[in-house]
Amino acid sequence: MSDSKVTNELKNIIPDTKYYLTNDEVNTLTTKYGISTEQLIIELIDVVKVRAKCVTSKCYVGAIGVGRQTKNFYFGVNLEFSGQTLAQSVHAEQFLIALAHCKGEEGIELISVSHFPCGHCRQFLNELYQSDKIKILLPNEQLQYSLSDLLPYAFNLGTGYLLSFSSVNKLKLKIESTEDPLVHCAFKFALNSYAPYSNSPSSVGIQLDTGEMFAGAYLESVAYNPSLPPLQVALVHLIANGKEYEQIKRVILLELESSYGCPSQFYSTFALLRSIAPNVTLETYELSVLNN
Template identity: 35%
Template structure:
């Protein structure tokens, strides 16, 4: 992870705009509606052109030791009237793990918004059409049929607008498996922490409560303790087609990256995975990733 790349991209913006964008560091890659509107005025850009101007900044958050190819994506939270918050995301690859563990930029931006409390998105903007993996991932979202997907190539003034039905015709989704819930729908399960006096276990349990696992029932959450005392968590996001889902540890890696935009990433010194008893388990793959970053996984089943 190279936090300098993010700061270098910030330096490409006018000083007054860069001062606002610097807040992304303290807001986990989020811009508030007031900040977006101020940037539009300062840079004399439409909302769509502003988001396009932020592509290189989003891509600078990438961690890509395998492909060496950085991709950025941006989503906007749904508000019935006016501008919603904007969330940045970038692709994240994990050396030593199967390519299946790669997190696409669209997934990272959606994950960012979900973990910061959004329950629905009004649009996603990328510089190239989403791949099939991301289209299937997005098909799981609450309100996806009303979400705009904007494709705005960096080397062109053209912009194409789609709905998921255009990008994924004859789609297979939650309805085919008789599921009424959707990813990002407001929901929270209720089960006890397996160790209420341990704050890391409690954080992982809370993440598991807010996870989305309607097909396997394996609600899982992870919490990472960083050497500066911070706790970073992640929730599992399941998918009707299974493979495009995101494990809790993948979500935590996205959130860990977002917490280190201004400085070198801290060392993970402890990690807890809490998951419900189910026909599947994320313990093995999670332990492998946690071991790779130099920590040991503590595991609890509830």
């Protein structure tokens, strides 16, 4: 754990509601303190990890990822939900990847985590585009590893293009027409849902009592269990913008109609929504696949 002067200053100047730094902001901080990008990340880890919502484990985990294209910093923390199965949890590494996906970041080149990544997350990270080039930085050791160092025998079917945005799902809404802005917001995310193994793209849209809207797309793992459901991704988007669960007024789920025989996100989404926003009704909208 870092208790340096730089870390303490960063705790005071970076708001608790800020979950990413632009490359310009990163350069400003490295210049101000006369440190490298890697050293800035090490100083920031303790700033980030205290934001974790770990109601069950009480284990505060923080992570920071560096965008391959933008060099922006994306923060991640672990999320746990009262009264819910631990399978609904979001790990810190997943949080930052979800945030990067919401921001349209194309690839991650370096990830730093306050604790060694668990096997679950190592497998999830293996889905990233050019995952063989990702460096893993462990602040306590100040050492860098490749993902293959930490996951030498990954379960892999050769896909791995999460965050490449190389293709868009060919979908359409089943309803004839709608002027509902939340549906349109969620639909844009469904188009970029990453589900190459089950072929079941989906997304969730959230509207707050302020009228603000956030959405998230389903992000899949070849190992299935490490996959990140769309509601969790949407909640990452919400939290990273300084919002609270209590502000949620409306939630919608977009997924393929049942005739496709794909796995459904409905029941897990419904269960989690009951915990964080029990008075909100889950609305569903069906998608279909566009014919070529």
